[in-house]
Amino acid sequence: MAEAVELLIRDWVASQVVGDLAADAVVQHAGTATSVAIEFKTRVNGASAQQLARQAQQLAMPMVVIGREMTRAARAILAEAGVGSVDGLGNVHLTLPGLIMRTTGESRARPAQPRSRLSGKSSLVAQAMLLDTDRLVDEICDGLERTGTEYALTGTAAVARISPLLTNVPVVEVWLNATADPDAVCESLQAQPVESGPNLVILQERNDAPLAFRTRQRDKWIANVFRLYVDVRRDPQRGREQADHLRREVIGF
Structure with missing residues (x-):
């Protein structure tokens, strides 16, 4: 924050x-x-x-x-x-x-108890079977909810759901709760880890701060707008433009 x-x-x-x-x-x-x-x-x-x-x-x-x-x-x-x-x-x-x-934020960081959680602030890139972005977002979020995994959609895919700017969303980014097993998540989503060219990026922190104040938008959990602003701003593909759009249209500054 x-x-x-x-x-x-x-x-x-x-x-x-x-x-x-x-x-x-x-x-x-x-x-x-x-x-x-x-x-x-x-x-x-x-x-x-x-x-x-x-x-x-x-x-x-x-x-x-x-x-x-x-x-x-x-x-x-x-x-x-x-x-x-x-x-x-x-x-x-x-x-x-x-x-x-x-x-009011968290009073203290929650202890991490994952089996193979990503170390620190890290990410796992993968290629899911579905190529259509809207279907991919639905499949990922629905799959996470079926397994009881807490998540928050972020990045360009999240911006596209609350205040669309770009028509092409090549990568879906999602935050997982600290205790989730990213390998098991990939397996449940039938996604394969790749070295480059992913259409899915799984993010995870040492605590659940990225999920704080997430909101339900169009039946999917979306990261809070301030977290979303930071995440999308880092996108090398027109990230600054998307962040400015989110700031003006959603945050209101």
């Missing part, structure tokens, strides 16, 4: 300096004249949150802290000081001109 918001901010607006009290980035909110100071941090605890709160008091504009890791105490301190926060577990607390957002 933090990565998605950071990418949205970087794509959405231009950076500029705020005198001697420069933040990591300063953005102009679309449609308003209010600047927002953005602080990017790897980890935020109670002590660093206190320091950031004091720093925010010296700025004549709102501040948002984006951190990959952020303690509960740190989030509470920032909220009390009127400072927005976004962390890597999906916790979001933003109150800005034209933008109010509150989401």
Whole structure:
């Protein structure tokens, strides 16, 4: 989530300096004249949150802290000081001109107990038997649901289902829950692992964060729009164009 918001901010607006009290980035909110100071941090605890709160008091504009890791105490301190926060577990607390957002993410990473789970943030590419994209998406999602595998469709195939832009979707990407066995999934879908030219990419993380806030769209589970934005933006085939389309038409920025 933090990565998605950071990418949205970087794509959405231009950076500029705020005198001697420069933040990591300063953005102009679309449609308003209010600047927002953005602080990017790897980890935020109670002590660093206190320091950031004091720093925010010296700025004549709102501040948002984006951190990959952020303690509960740190989030509470920032909220009390009127400072927005976004962390890597999906916790979001933003109150800005034209933008109010509150989401609660996972409190901690779930333990991974897979048999042959992909290591870390990895993928398995495969060639499924069906070549028609719409039929392939239906077959994959229906097959995963029949076996009780939690999933979230992502990438170009997911964008095509909620806000179509491209007519050709050569590859279907899907996130699996952390404990799923990708080899067993491929076998159940009658898909064969390949070195190149896949029409199916199976993705898996150490925890189930990619499945957080997924939504049901047209009888299929779709990754949350922020995760989808990050995933599709990485696509070398017009990924940036698709991400911008998703941002404008679905996310609303």
